[in-house]
Amino acid sequence: AELYRDSHPFVYKCTAITNKGDNLDRYLLGRQFMVVIVVFCVNMSGGPLGDAELWGFPSWLSNIFLQTGLAMILFTCNVGQLNTQVNASLCMLDFINNYFAYFTLWVAMAIEFSGLLHSSYLVQMLVAALAGKKIESNEEPRNMMQNLFFYARCILSLAILIGCFAVTLEALFAGKTTMWEGVVLTLQSLSSSIPHVRGGMLE
Known part of the structure; x- marks a missing residue:
C-alpha cells in the first residue's frame, strides 16, 4: 500500500480501512446491499405500465x-455494471482514487x-457448523x-428478515405480485426462490 500512498491517496485511505481486521467482509456486505437497492x-423507475x-x-x-424487464436488465448490465467492472479490473488504482469511492x-461500512x-x-455460522469448519477471523x-452488541444486531436483522419473508409469502398467496395471470402458486414460489439461491451462488 505504501507504493501508491502519494500517487493515489484515496486508494491508500480505502485500503487502509479495508485491509484492517475483517473490514473487507464488512464492506462487501454493505456494498452488496447497495447494489441490490x-x-x-x-x-421501479423504468418498469413499464401494464398496457405499454x-x-x-x-x-x-x-x-x-x-414487460419482462429484459430491456432494463440489458441496459443496467451494459451501462451501469459491466463496463465499470471491466474498467476497474484494468485500472484498479485509478478507478477508486476519488472522493466518491471513499464516500x-x-x-457500505455504515x-x-x-x-x-x-x-x-x-447463515455463515450455520453453514460453517454444517461443514464442520471454523470461521477464521483477522481480529x-x-x-x-x-458479543452482546453483535448478537443484538443479529436478532434485529433476523426479525426484519422474518418480517420480509412473511410479507413476500402473503403477497404470493394473495396474488398481489406482478407474476402473469394463470401461473400456479407453486411456480410463483419457485420463480421467486430459485433466483435468490442462484444469485447467492453467483456472488
Missing part, C-alpha cells in the same frame, strides 16, 4: 423486452454497522460487550 430502484406499447412493436416483442466505502444485514452472519475474539 440500485437495481431495484432502476427497475413502444414504436408500434407487436405485443409479443413488447412483452419480451418491456461509498464509508456508506450499512453493515447498522445490523440490518447481520442475519447473514447467522481478536470479541469480548462480552462486543
Whole structure:
C-alpha cells in the first residue's frame, strides 16, 4: 500500500480501512446491499405500465423486452455494471482514487454497522457448523460487550428478515405480485426462490 500512498491517496485511505481486521467482509456486505437497492430502484423507475406499447412493436416483442424487464436488465448490465467492472479490473488504482469511492466505502461500512444485514452472519455460522469448519477471523475474539452488541444486531436483522419473508409469502398467496395471470402458486414460489439461491451462488 505504501507504493501508491502519494500517487493515489484515496486508494491508500480505502485500503487502509479495508485491509484492517475483517473490514473487507464488512464492506462487501454493505456494498452488496447497495447494489441490490440500485437495481431495484432502476427497475421501479423504468418498469413499464401494464398496457405499454413502444414504436408500434407487436405485443409479443413488447412483452419480451418491456414487460419482462429484459430491456432494463440489458441496459443496467451494459451501462451501469459491466463496463465499470471491466474498467476497474484494468485500472484498479485509478478507478477508486476519488472522493466518491471513499464516500461509498464509508456508506457500505455504515450499512453493515447498522445490523440490518447481520442475519447473514447467522447463515455463515450455520453453514460453517454444517461443514464442520471454523470461521477464521483477522481480529481478536470479541469480548462480552462486543458479543452482546453483535448478537443484538443479529436478532434485529433476523426479525426484519422474518418480517420480509412473511410479507413476500402473503403477497404470493394473495396474488398481489406482478407474476402473469394463470401461473400456479407453486411456480410463483419457485420463480421467486430459485433466483435468490442462484444469485447467492453467483456472488
